[in-house]
Amino acid sequence: MSRKSAGAKYDERRCQLLEAERRLSSPNSVGVFETLVAFPREYTQAMGHLAFHRLYKQLSTWPDTVCARAFLPEKDEYNWRKRQHKPVEALDTGKSIKDSDLLVFLMPSETDWFPALQMMELSDITFRNNQREHKWPILLATGLSVTANPIPMSLFFDAFIIGETEPTLGPVLDIIKSLGSRRRPKSEILAGLAMLPGLYVPAVHGASPQYSIMRQWASSESIGALTNTISAQSTLPDTYILEIARGCPYNCRFCMAGYLLLPYREQRAEDLEVKIGKIPENTSLVYAACTPDSHDELDQLMSIAEKNHLKARVSSHMKESPELAEELQSILDADTLVLVPETGSESLRKVIGKFRTNEYYFQKIKNAPASVKKIQICIQLGVPFENDADRVAIVDFVKTITEITKLPVSVRIDQFIPRPWTAFQWAAMANLREVREHLAQLKESFKKTKVQEITGFDPRATLIQALLIRGNQSVGKALEIKLEGVGWNTAFDRAGLDMNTVFVEKDQDTKLPWEFLNMGFGYTRLAREYQMALAAEEERNAETE
Ligand code: SF4
Structure with missing residues (x-):
């Protein structure tokens, strides 16, 4: 009996995925302009993501345009493609993702950045935008992570959508189609894109744009x-x-x-x-x-x-x-009620701007419909101004919940990241030693309660996320180096980046890589919010004295 080749097996898998799909309406089947949405996650995850469907719908129904989809191959397929020098293929056509006119990468999270480069590497797409000699495909990036800070990926992509795609994507398609059909050079297409509101084009704007690019929303x-x-x-x-x-x-x-x-x-x-x-x-x-x-x-x-x-x-x-x-x-099973109190202390919740009382969460459990069979509580560790008493309050809060419900309770713990465009963007992140210690203490305390399952974050992985989303172009270099198969420490070190920077609080005058963007609200608002957090912290300190 002849054995099926790996290539045939993966092609069969692709066809099976297509056959298992059901559609409400058909996308365009003909169009002069070939686009592709690439989501650097595996198919099963990507298909549960609304932003992906939204983007695909927009591209696949635009006049004269066809759109295909591509995903990060599953591990076995990824390794095979890498060994065999086989490109990532579009699910819908089986063609290499490189064979499109416009390649749109969706990256809601900074954890999508490295897999995006892996997809480019497999498909033999030159990473650096200033070294790509071929005109097509034009590489466009969109998603919350690159809206917040496009600079780390600005070495690779031709253009970034800052904000939502509904108001921006149509004009982008029109410019590329009209200049492309007249065989205008890529530099002219990029110059045209740079004129559009909400478009950041590294080749035109540079890494420190002199004027602001305004976020667009639907x-x-x-x-x-x-x-x-x-x-x-x-x-x-x-x-x-x-x-x-x-x-x-x-x-x-x-x-x-x-x-x-x-x-x-x-x-x-x-x-x-x-x-x-x-x-x-x-x-x-x-x-x-x-x-x-x-x-x-x-x-x-x-x-x-x-x-x-x-x-x-x-x-x-x-x-x-x-x-x-x-x-x-x-989204978990429909039978799970997920509560996201972030912390157990009401006073700390006020500091971080989440104005919910503990009673609010207790009532949610008491009033949960009969269909709810499990409770999950999501906690964020290391938020600004958190102290020992706050961590004790987390345990007390969870313990109270286990006492007011007979349902199984699980706890998920994440770590705070001082993200761009938040009131805490200048704040320090809890250092690794501290956070490991606090995580271990929490887990130990939860073991003495009726909590059935505890999922803790990986402090190192969270640190990498923080370095990525807060980074400058050196982060892009670190991502490139990481593709050689080295560890993150080596990659950041060789890119000249100090991994400890996120543990240091920043002065509000510090120049941050993303500040050239205009989000529709100013730094003044963020600074004001931060002052309000400080005031809330002072108030609670005064109360405990
Ligand atoms: S602002 Fe608060 S309530 Fe709204 S999504 Fe963010 S964490 Fe949740």
Whole structure:
């Protein structure tokens, strides 16, 4: 019996994934302009991510444009492609991702940066934008991470969308198509893109632009994305995701997504009803938003879903963190109630701008519907001004929860990162020794409670994330060096970067790599928020004296 070659096996896997998909409507099948959305995550994760579906829908329905999709190959396939010098292929066409006119990389998180370069390396795409001799494809980057700070990746991409794609992508396509069809040189296309609002073009603007580039965002009317394609292979199997709001009505001082998705926008139930009506009966539907409970018409939306015979739930159990606020793949089973108090101390919660009382969370548990079978509590360790008493309060808070519910309780612990465009962007990160010690203490204390499962973060991986998102172009160099197979220490060292910089508090006059951007709110607002945090801290210190 003949053995199937690895190439045939992976092609078969690609076809199986395609066959398992179901679509609400067909994308453009013909078009002179070939685009591709590359998501540097594996297929199953990517398909549970609303931002990916939103971007693909926009590109695949634009006039004269066709769009394919590509993902980070699974580990075995990745290794095979690397050994055999086989490029990453588009799921829809089987063609190399290099064979497109426009290659759009979606990178919601800085953890997507390295895999994006891995996909480029496999596909023989020259990394450095100033060394790419071929005109096509033009490489465009989008997503929350590069909106916050595009500088580390500015060595590689031709252009960056700062903000949301709805208002920006159409003009980008028009410029590339019109100049491309007239065979104009790439430099002219890039100059054209640099004229557009919300576009950062490194070749034109440089690494320290002299003038501001303004973040763009969609109007309330143009949000409300619905997944067009569902798959049993997704982390949300055979589930439609409908965006009911964008942004967050709260303004936690540590939350980058909270700031970068301003202003808060809701889609009205009557407008969403038309979209909901197109979803086949008896399928699952997730109403997605940073904080779906805040939607004024949530009850009405649930009734509309019921009327349409859909199994609807909200993504309120989405992990509300700067890293994951957009990450729908973090949705757990429908039977898990996820609470994100960040800490156990109400006074510290006020300092970080999360104005919830402990009682609020206790009531959520007491009022949880019968369908809830598990509770997950998400804690952030090392937030600014956290002290020993605050960490004791975390344990007390969790202990109280285990006493008021008979349901199994798990705890997930993440570490605070001083992210760009937050009130704490100047703050220091807790150092590795300290944070390891505190994490171990917390885990030990939780063992004495009825907590069933504790998931702790990896302090080193979190440090790398902080260095990436806060970095300058040297971080780009470190990413390139890392591709040689060396460790992060060596990569940062050879790129001339001091890994300890994030442990030092910054003066507010310090020049930060991302400050040339205009987010629609100024540094003044961030500085004011920071002063408010300081005032709240002073107040609680006075109370304990
Ligand atoms: S942490 Fe959650 S509630 Fe706070 S601003 Fe971010 S998304 Fe909103």
